[in-house]
Amino acid sequence: MATISVKLSDSTRDRLQTAALHLGLTPHALMVHAIEDAVQLAETRHSLIEQALASRQRVATTGLVVDGAAFGDYLKAKVRGNAAKRPEPMGIENFVASGK
Structure with missing residues (x-):
């Protein structure tokens, strides 16, 4: 597995630790989940944009x-x-x- 270093402000780190504690997760696990969710959202957004551009091209063509x-x-x-x-x-x- 690859390692990526993320620099957080002290307040964000504190919020992360509190949120992870409330969810029963480690801060690392919460960050992994958050990154996975963000990547999924970005991929979905990209797919929708590609579909919209294809539809636009279809209208322009037909x-x-x-x-x-x-x-x-x-x-x-x-x-x-x-x-x-x-x-x-x-x-x-x-x-x-x-x-x-």
Whole structure:
């Protein structure tokens, strides 16, 4: 296992020790958990950004979009167990021209 040194202010170190004590962990274990959570959050954020950029590229390439309100209604109907038809994509020029 690799070792990384982290410099903490005295107040942060004291808070870390108190928090770890309350959780029944060592300060080291609490830091490891905190780092793992932060890395997971960063990876999730990166994945969402990649998906958003891919969606943006798809719209730029195809010019097709789905009305957000109509798609929201579709999802609500599906969650409620109602039959619903997925909204059809439309040209972005029609979407913008309709004022939606």
